[in-house]
Amino acid sequence: MGNAINGWPRLKNDLGVWEHRGKVAITGYGYSDIDRRWDGVSMDKTYGAYAVQSIQRCVEDSGLDYSEIDGLMVCPDMAGDTWSAEDRGTPRPYFDAPYDSEEGLTIVTSRWLIKALERAGTPLTGLKYIDDEASSIGQLTGKAAQTVGEGHAKHLLMFYGMGNVEGRYHLEEGRYSRGGRVWSAPWGWMTSAMMQHAFVFLQYCTKYGGSHDNLAPFVINQRRNGLLTPHGYYAVHEPYQITVEDYLTQRYIAWPCGLLDSDRPVNHGATFLFSHADTVKDMKQKAIYVLGHVQASYPSKSTMATLENHEYYTDDMVSRLYEAAGVTAADLDIFNPYDGFATFTQTYLEAFQWHGVKRGEAFDFYAGDIRAEGPHPFNTSGGNLGYGRTRTAMYTDIVEQLRGIAGPRQVNVKAETGACGQVTPGGNGHIFVSTAL
Amino acid sequence: MPKTIPVADELTKPFWDAINEKKLVLQSCSSCGRLQYPIRPNCWSCGKDRLGWREIEASRDGKIYGHILETMVVHDTRVVRRKGDVPFNVSVISLDEDPSINFLANLPGTTAHEAPQGAPVELIFEELEPGTFIHDWKVVGI
Numbered sequence: 001m002g003n004a005i006n007g008w009p010r011l012k013n014d015l016g017v018w019e020h021r022g023k024v025a026i027t028g029y030g031y032s033d034i035d036r037r038w039d040g041v042s043m044d045k046t047y048g049a050y051a052v053q054s055i056q057r058c059v060e061d062s063g064l065d066y067s068e069i070d071g072l073m074v075c076p077d078m079a080g081d082t083w084s085a086e087d088r089g090t091p092r093p094y095f096d097a098p099y100d101s102e103e104g105l106t107i108v109t110s111r112w113l114i115k116a117l118e119r120a121g122t123p124l125t126g127l128k129y130i131d132d133e134a135s136s137i138g139q140l141t142g143k144a145a146q147t148v149g150e151g152h153a154k155h156l157l158m159f160y161g162m163g164n165v166e167g168r169y170h171l172e173e174g175r176y177s178r179g180g181r182v183w184s185a186p187w188g189w190m191t192s193a194m195m196q197h198a199f200v201f202l203q204y205c206t207k208y209g210g211s212h213d214n215l216a217p218f219v220i221n222q223r224r225n226g227l228l229t230p231h232g233y234y235a236v237h238e239p240y241q242i243t244v245e246d247y248l249t250q251r252y253i254a255w256p257c258g259l260l261d262s263d264r265p266v267n268h269g270a271t272f273l274f275s276h277a278d279t280v281k282d283m284k285q286k287a288i289y290v291l292g293h294v295q296a297s298y299p300s301k302s303t304m305a306t307l308e309n310h311e312y313y314t315d316d317m318v319s320r321l322y323e324a325a326g327v328t329a330a331d332l333d334i335f336n337p338y339d340g341f342a343t344f345t346q347t348y349l350e351a352f353q354w355h356g357v358k359r360g361e362a363f364d365f366y367a368g369d370i371r372a373e374g375p376h377p378f379n380t381s382g383g384n385l386g387y388g389r390t391r392t393a394m395y396t397d398i399v400e401q402l403r404g405i406a407g408p409r410q411v412n413v414k415a416e417t418g419a420c421g422q423v424t425p426g427g428n429g430h431i432f433v434s435t436a437l
Numbered sequence: 438m439p440k441t442i443p444v445a446d447e448l449t450k451p452f453w454d455a456i457n458e459k460k461l462v463l464q465s466c467s468s469c470g471r472l473q474y475p476i477r478p479n480c481w482s483c484g485k486d487r488l489g490w491r492e493i494e495a496s497r498d499g500k501i502y503g504h505i506l507e508t509m510v511v512h513d514t515r516v517v518r519r520k521g522d523v524p525f526n527v528s529v530i531s532l533d534e535d536p537s538i539n540f541l542a543n544l545p546g547t548t549a550h551e552a553p554q555g556a557p558v559e560l561i562f563e564e565l566e567p568g569t570f571i572h573d574w575k576v577v578g579i
Contacts, residue, residue: 172516175442182443183475186571187527187541188511188519195509199529202507206554254527255510255550299481302474302539304529306506 004131008146009139009295009429010324013316018292018324020149022437025280025287027155028062028273029399030054034233034388035267037164038105043095047163048104050269052116055157058271059122063284064155066122071129071153071274073144075136075160076109106163108269113159129153136160137391138422138429142293144274145431149290154276161269162390183303189254193424194341196304198257201343203307208360212256212343216247218366218378219260219342219385225372226386228409229397233266233388261342263384270392272399288402288433291417292324295429310344310425311359314351317430321419325432329353334401334411334418336394338428339383347425349378372409380409381420394420402435441518442565449476451490457570459562461501463538465491472535493534501560503530503574506539508552524549530558530574542574552576 010018032050043049051074059066094100098119103112110130117124129152134140137160144158170190177185189195205211223242226232234240242260250258280287296317301309322328329352337348346362355376357365370378381387381397398418400406421430445453455462464473466480467487479486495501508528514520526549532538544552545561558574565571 170515172441172518175439175518176444177441178444178446180475181441182445182449184541185516186440186443186565187543187573188440188514188516188522188525189527189541190515192515195527198509199507202509206507252510252512255512255524257509301481301537303541304539306539 003129004133005143005147005150005152008143010142010293010320011295011297013320015320016323017326020145021291021324021326022289023277024145024148024290025275025277026272026290026399026433027275027280027283027285027287028058028064029271029396030057030059030061031231031270031392031396032057032161032268034231034236034390036233036237036264037166038267040166043099045267046099046104047106047161047267047269048098048108048112048116050267051108051113051159051161052120054161054269054271055113055117055159056120056122058157058273061285062155062273064273066117066124067126069124069155069157070126071131071147071156072110072113072124072127073131073134073140073147073156073158074108074110074113075134075140076107076132077135106165108159108161124157129156136422136429137395139295140429141272141395141431142295142429144272145290145293148274148276151276154279156274157271158274159269159271160392162266164265164267194257194262195254197341197344197424198254199304200307200310200347201256204346207307208363210363213248214363214366215261215342216244217370218345219247220244221370222339222342222379222383222386224382224386225380225409226382226388228372228407229382229387229393230407232382232386232393233264233268234386257341257343260385263340263389266388266390268388268390268392270390270396272395286403286435288399288435289437291326291432291434292321293429293431294320294324296425296427298426300426305426310347311351313425314347317428318351321430321432327417327432329356331417332419332432333414333416334377334380334398336379336381336383336397336418336420338391338394338420338422338424339379339385340389340423342385344425345379345383352419354378373412375413377411377413380406380411391422398433402433439518440563440565440571441516442569443571448478452476455492456562456572457568459570461493461560461572462490463493464488472538474538474540493532502533502577503540503558503560504533505529505544505552505554505556505558505576506531507554508544510549526552528552528558528574540572540574545573545575546579547576
C-alpha cells in the first residue's frame with residue numbers, strides 16, 4: 001500500500017546543502033507505554049496497540065486535528081527485527097480481528113494502522129501520501145523529511161516501533177547452516193552485529209590503548225540518563241542504577257562484549273510529526289527544523305569490516321551530514337549517537353568530533369563529566385542501553401531537550417540543535433535538526 | 438560439540454567443493470582484480486558480477502598462512518550445537534596473500550582467552566561428516 005517516493009536517499013558525496021534545509025520541521029511527537037515483552041493476553045498492550053497509542057499522543061501533542069494529517073509513513077519490518085517467524089514458530093494461535101494475523105502483533109503496516117485508528121475513533125481522513133517502504137528509523141527520518149520537503153505531504157506522521165514477544169530469537173538450532181549463516185555459524189556465531197563490533201572494538205583498543213573497562217563510565221551514564229527519562233523501560237520497570245562493579249563483573253556474551261553492553265528488546269513505538277515549514281507558524285509546538293539528512297550504505301569487504309573501514313565510513317557520513325545541514329561540529333548541541341552495542345558508540349562520537357573529541361580520545365572523554373547536567377551532556381536520551389531497545393529514544397530526547405521539557409535531564413548548555421541516527425557504521429541514516437534557522 | 442555443516446547453494450558450491458578437496462579458492466573479479474570472501478553474487482569493490490575462482494597457492498611447505506587480527510571469546514552462543522563448547526575463541530584471521538580478506542577461526546588447540554594477537558596461523562580442514570570438510574585456522578606450531 002502506498003505511493004512512496006523513490007531515489008530519495010542522500011548517499012553520495014558533494015551533494016552540498018540539503019535542498020530543503022529548514023523547509024521541514026518536527027512539530028509533534030508521541031511515545032507509547034513500554035514493556036519488556038507483550039504478555040500474550042493484554043490486547044491493549046500489543047505492538048499494534050502501542051503504535052496507535054503513540055500516534056494519538058503525537059497528534060495530541062501537535063495540536064492538529066486528525067483530518068489535517070495528509071501523510072503516513074511506517075516501517076513494517078517484523079517488530080523491528082526482534083521477530084523471526086522461523087525462530088519463534090508459526091503458525092501460532094491468533095485472536096479475534098484485528099489480531100487475526102501477525103498484523104498488530106509483530107507487524108504494523110499503514111493499512112492496519114489506518115483501520116485501527118478508525119476503530120479507535122481517531123481516523124486519518126485526509127491521507128494523500130502513504131509509505132510502508134523505509135527500512136529502519138535512520139532511513140525513515142530522512143525519508144520523512146525528504147517527502148515533506150518535496151511537497152508530497154504537509155503533515156506527515158512517521159511511526160517506528162520495536163516489538164518484542166516471548167521467546168529467544170535468531171537461534172541456529174539445526175545440524176546445518178544455510179544462506180549467509182554458512183560464513184559464521186559453523187564457528188559458533190550468528191550473523192549478528194555483536195561479533196562485528198566486538199572485533200572493531202578490540203582493534204580500537206589495540207590502536208589507541210585502553211580496554212573494555214574504559215566503557216564503564218559511558219554505560220553507567222547511559223543507564224543514569226535512562227532513569228532520568230520517566231517513560232523509559234528502566235525508569236518504569238527496573239528503576240535501579242548499575243555500578244562500576246556491576247559493569248566490570250558482567251556476564252560476557254562474546255568477550256569483550258557483555259550483557260550490559262547490549263540493548264534489551266522491548267515492546268514500544270514512537271511517532272513523530274514532520275510538517276512543512278510553511279505551516280508551522282501557528283502550530284502549538286516550537287518548530288524543530290530539519291537542516292539536513294544523509295544515509296550511508298557501505299558494502300562489507302570481507303567477513304568482518306575493520307576499524308579502518310568503520311572510521312572511514314563514519315567520517316564520510318558525518319562530513320556529508322554537516323555539509324547537508326550547513327554546519328560544523330561546533331554547531332552541534334544535543335548529540336545522541338546510537339548505542340545498540342556500547343562497543344561502537346565511540347566510532348560515531350569521534351567522527352562527529354562532538355565537543356572536540358577526535359579519533360582515539362573517546363575513553364578520556366567518557367572518564368570526564370558526561371552527565372546530563374554537566375558541561376558535556378553526552379547522549380542525554382540514555383540511548384537503547386538506558387531507555388530500552390526502542391531506537392527512538394534518541395529522537396524523543398532531542399525533541400524534549402530542544403523544547404526545554406527534558407525535566408531532570410534537561411541540559412544546562414545550549415540546546416538549539418541536535419543530531420542522531422541509526423544504526424551501525426556500515427549502514428545508517430542520520431538527521432540534523434535545529435530550532436533556529 | 439560439532440560445528441554446524443554449511444549447505445552449499447548454486448553460488449557457493451565451487452567454494453565448498455574445493456574445501457572438501459582441502460583447497461582454498463576465492464572469488465576473483467575479472468573487472469577490478471580483487472579477491473573476495475565470503476562468496477557473493479557481485480564484487481564488493483566494483484559491484485560487477487564478473488567473478489571467477491582462484492585457488493590460493495600454498496607456500497613451499499604446502500601450507501596457507503594468515504595471522505590473527507583480534508580474538509573474541511564466545512561465552513554464550515545462539516548456535517545451539519556449539520553451546521557445549523563455551524567459552525571458545527573466535528578469531529578474525531587476515532589472509533597473508535591478501536590482507537583485505539578475513540576469516541573466522543576457532544583456533545583449535547589454543548585455550549580461550551589465550552590467543553596470541555598477531556600470531557601466524559595456518560589453514561586446516563576439519564571433517565564434519567564423511568567427505569564434508571570445513572576450513573579453520575590454528576596457531577603455527579601448535
